[in-house]
Amino acid sequence: MVPVIAWLLLGSVAAFSADAPRKAFPYAYDQHDFPNGLRLISIPTDYPNVVALFIVVQAGSRNEVEPGRSGFAHLFEHMMFRGTPAFPTAKYENTLKLAGAASNAYTSDDHTAYHTTFSKEDLETILRMEADRFQNLAYSPEAFKTETQAVLGEYNKNSANPVSKLHEVLRDTAFDRHTYKHTTMGFLKDIQDMPNQYDYSRLFFERYYRPEYTTIVVAGDIAPATVRALVEKYWGAWKPGSYRPQIPAEPAQQGARKNQIAWPTQTLPWLVVAFHSPAYSDEEKDQAALDLISYLGFSENSDLYQKLVIQEQKVDALEASNPDRVDPYLFTVMTRLKKADDIDAVREDFLKTLAEFQSSPVSLERLDQVKRHLRYSFALGLNNSEAIAGTVARFVALRRTPETINRLYEVYDRVTPEDIQRVARKYFGEDSRTIVTLTGGQAQ
Amino acid sequence: MKTAWIPTLLVMGSGLWAAAGPKVVALPSQSPLVTFRFVFLTGSASDPANKPGAAALTAAMLAEGGTREMTYKQIVDAMFPMATSVSQQVDKEMIAFSGTTHVDNLQAFYKIFRAMLLDPGWRQDDFKRLRDDAVNYLRVSLRGNNDEELGKEVLYNQIYAGHPYGHENAGAISALEKMTIADLQAFYRAQFTQSNLIIGLAGGYPEAFLDQVKADFSKLPAGPPAAIGLPAPKPVRGIRMTLVEKNTRSVAYSIGFPIDVKRGDPDYPALLVAQSYLGQHRLSGGRLYERLRQARGLNYGDYAYIEYFPRGMFQFEPDPNLARRQQIFQIWIRPVEPPTAHFALRLALYEFDKFVKEGLSEEAFQRMRTFLTKYVNLLTKTKRAELGYAIDSQYYGIPDYNSYLKNSLAKLTREDVNRAIRKHLGAPGLDIVVVAKNCEELKKKFLDGAPSPMTYNSPKPPEVLEEDKVVERWKIDLQPDAVRILPVEKVFE
Numbered sequence: 001m002v003p004v005i006a007w008l009l010l011g012s013v014a015a016f017s018a019d020a021p022r023k024a025f026p027y028a029y030d031q032h033d034f035p036n037g038l039r040l041i042s043i044p045t046d047y048p049n050v051v052a053l054f055i056v057v058q059a060g061s062r063n064e065v066e067p068g069r070s071g072f073a074h075l076f077e078h079m080m081f082r083g084t085p086a087f088p089t090a091k092y093e094n095t096l097k098l099a100g101a102a103s104n105a106y107t108s109d110d111h112t113a114y115h116t117t118f119s120k121e122d123l124e125t126i127l128r129m130e131a132d133r134f135q136n137l138a139y140s141p142e143a144f145k146t147e148t149q150a151v152l153g154e155y156n157k158n159s160a161n162p163v164s165k166l167h168e169v170l171r172d173t174a175f176d177r178h179t180y181k182h183t184t185m186g187f188l189k190d191i192q193d194m195p196n197q198y199d200y201s202r203l204f205f206e207r208y209y210r211p212e213y214t215t216i217v218v219a220g221d222i223a224p225a226t227v228r229a230l231v232e233k234y235w236g237a238w239k240p241g242s243y244r245p246q247i248p249a250e251p252a253q254q255g256a257r258k259n260q261i262a263w264p265t266q267t268l269p270w271l272v273v274a275f276h277s278p279a280y281s282d283e284e285k286d287q288a289a290l291d292l293i294s295y296l297g298f299s300e301n302s303d304l305y306q307k308l309v310i311q312e313q314k315v316d317a318l319e320a321s322n323p324d325r326v327d328p329y330l331f332t333v334m335t336r337l338k339k340a341d342d343i344d345a346v347r348e349d350f351l352k353t354l355a356e357f358q359s360s361p362v363s364l365e366r367l368d369q370v371k372r373h374l375r376y377s378f379a380l381g382l383n384n385s386e387a388i389a390g391t392v393a394r395f396v397a398l399r400r401t402p403e404t405i406n407r408l409y410e411v412y413d414r415v416t417p418e419d420i421q422r423v424a425r426k427y428f429g430e431d432s433r434t435i436v437t438l439t440g441g442q443a444q
Numbered sequence: 445m446k447t448a449w450i451p452t453l454l455v456m457g458s459g460l461w462a463a464a465g466p467k468v469v470a471l472p473s474q475s476p477l478v479t480f481r482f483v484f485l486t487g488s489a490s491d492p493a494n495k496p497g498a499a500a501l502t503a504a505m506l507a508e509g510g511t512r513e514m515t516y517k518q519i520v521d522a523m524f525p526m527a528t529s530v531s532q533q534v535d536k537e538m539i540a541f542s543g544t545t546h547v548d549n550l551q552a553f554y555k556i557f558r559a560m561l562l563d564p565g566w567r568q569d570d571f572k573r574l575r576d577d578a579v580n581y582l583r584v585s586l587r588g589n590n591d592e593e594l595g596k597e598v599l600y601n602q603i604y605a606g607h608p609y610g611h612e613n614a615g616a617i618s619a620l621e622k623m624t625i626a627d628l629q630a631f632y633r634a635q636f637t638q639s640n641l642i643i644g645l646a647g648g649y650p651e652a653f654l655d656q657v658k659a660d661f662s663k664l665p666a667g668p669p670a671a672i673g674l675p676a677p678k679p680v681r682g683i684r685m686t687l688v689e690k691n692t693r694s695v696a697y698s699i700g701f702p703i704d705v706k707r708g709d710p711d712y713p714a715l716l717v718a719q720s721y722l723g724q725h726r727l728s729g730g731r732l733y734e735r736l737r738q739a740r741g742l743n744y745g746d747y748a749y750i751e752y753f754p755r756g757m758f759q760f761e762p763d764p765n766l767a768r769r770q771q772i773f774q775i776w777i778r779p780v781e782p783p784t785a786h787f788a789l790r791l792a793l794y795e796f797d798k799f800v801k802e803g804l805s806e807e808a809f810q811r812m813r814t815f816l817t818k819y820v821n822l823l824t825k826t827k828r829a830e831l832g833y834a835i836d837s838q839y840y841g842i843p844d845y846n847s848y849l850k851n852s853l854a855k856l857t858r859e860d861v862n863r864a865i866r867k868h869l870g871a872p873g874l875d876i877v878v879v880a881k882n883c884e885e886l887k888k889k890f891l892d893g894a895p896s897p898m899t900y901n902s903p904k905p906p907e908v909l910e911e912d913k914v915v916e917r918w919k920i921d922l923q924p925d926a927v928r929i930l931p932v933e934k935v936f937e
Contacts, residue, residue, distance in 0.1 A: 045644060092736075094726075096729065097815040102760060103727065103728070104727075118818070142902040146901075148901070149781075150743065153737070153744035153778060153779060155463075160591040160693070161590065266583070266587070266933070273509060300524070338576065369525050384825040385825070
């Protein structure tokens, strides 16, 4: 097995010029579909002794279609640690400890991932135990109610940070119908009502914790044939389901929107400018072009960053973001200002920067520089088995195969300065814009 | 951009060695990546008395400012296509500068990195920006937006009051506002010396390259090592408490006291097993986690530490190069709902008391020893971490961390662990920091000592309810003159 970095970076920087053939995700992998719909992706790496397992369920807060049930995908992630008849919580925890394992989980808009990193000799034990909880999870109404309080505790620890609130209000303002209207944590009122929703939690499990929604990613010191046999043995009898959610489509936004948050304590002001953006695609150029614009316009060496952060020093943090989502989401530019008096001027700077992408094409040299940066950053991030499996997990949530990474980077390569201009004109219209500001007790 | 945005946090170093010239830790390999770690054995403990923050701001000027030849913009522009950068971390006794590059870009990257450390630009506009960042880190990021990290840092300040460790690494706001470039230049000249430097290099660099780096950094002044005296922190009897008054939703606790054990000391492996049992960072299954969160749903998590571990809410493994000569034992209780705050603190103290008195069972000892013997592989899963740990091992005078720990654990017995717990953790007193609103009311409750019964939203097993009867009356040994309320606006001023 050739290590990722070795493959990718064999040549000089010039290896990243637009016409050199290469794959962004350079690892050979084994992708296998079982008859019940479960998919397994095994990625041998040359990092010794350690194995990283990510189990990805393609259900996240996007799937929370019923009113009053926001935050349920995340709550369910918590419930998955509440044991089975064969592995009650204490036995589950002991088994993890004996494997020297680091285990955790996270929930996002589109997926929920359960991840465990451990020593290679414990592969069978871990796969068997995980198969058991995905098929035989059993928790009491009492345990359910207790866990809902831990979720409230998680909301509480997040609540000291204004950025959490900023995202909450941005989504609520920019979306009317789609479930991206709420964050993964969910609305506070729904979190507070969770203790009363035991039956719904079982329904959620019945619907989504099924093989056709699940992909197992295993990276590290492994032999794919062994992994496949173990997964067949422990996961092969898992029964598929039939539920398909109807996610409401978001109608086109008709007119600019604004919102303002009064933060109760001392903070610096925040400003976020957002536009509706297309869904993730590894074929169409629009989403990839918006990714590139986020770097061209707002990364550390962009003109605007240099002006606002380094020269004028009006803001101390600036970032544009164009997240990959299953459905259309938001392109955002977000900043923390030093003075509320500068909010209007900085907002105008943002809009002017975006308008410049509409009025004239970017230089080919600058575009190539950003493409190289993206390739290097991606490669430098894959520096251990856990990072490799974790990266694949994010993409699996979108297209269920690592191949989508290679296709995405091929799309980046195809984006031209003219594409950048076309995409800026298409998406940065005033009618699809939402601006949210947050100000609070001023810093003394 | 695709990467998650973690706001830049200032993190913050004292010499141990008399030998002249930079030390070198080299981990050559076939990897096409080259990782640098330049670690200076100095830090915020060496800040001049009236200039807290000098070390941190000096490090920021080097890593996030221009060189004599290049502006910061030119540096950023040059590094952008290589997708690399220089980062800095400042602690009490170490300042670490790190960066990773592909070997093809080695000379281009190193040339800039070297100039940043050896030939800084000291520009006024960089200084103004970075001083603003430091003030805003303290005032807004820490004080305003992160109750848990705030509580932990206040705990350290309280335990080490009047001690070289007694201020936040980023400094104090009033001192930062008076700081000048000349102050930083003076700190740089005095502390950034050959004898304070460990050069760490890992990856597929050419053999001659290491000699080049050594020769370049031998241009630093030889200088004496920055040996500063560290008195023992003043002992506390009973409980000493600071309540930080803040308009916040929930109540965050940090609890701790100094310990006389650091990496390399005979009882370190035993205390590490004890810590993992009580509350391995951000993993389920620790005793505190099990009793507070799993059994009772009081909060999101509860953990224990024997070494400084900043930024725990953002990461699962600790950063290397935070080595210190003195450490504290710490318990982190994540935010709880105000009505359960009194009970939660009692339960944490009850569990800690039980832990000290009873220690670990043979089964628990065996389980946690096996856990740590394997888990140590995860701590050094990247070259960057492996190099950082190797530098720390040099600092502490131990073999590589994995071998050190595995060999020590193999010889350890349950009795070693329980003896170490009684010896080092049975302290006569401890410090508690609370971040909450309505602190007067909380203070009154703590001092009154009235029962604080729990009500649950679901039936609980009889053993939990029986235990609650003891916990709800658990005595918090707090005297009126050992508790103070500190408005958040006064913290780090």
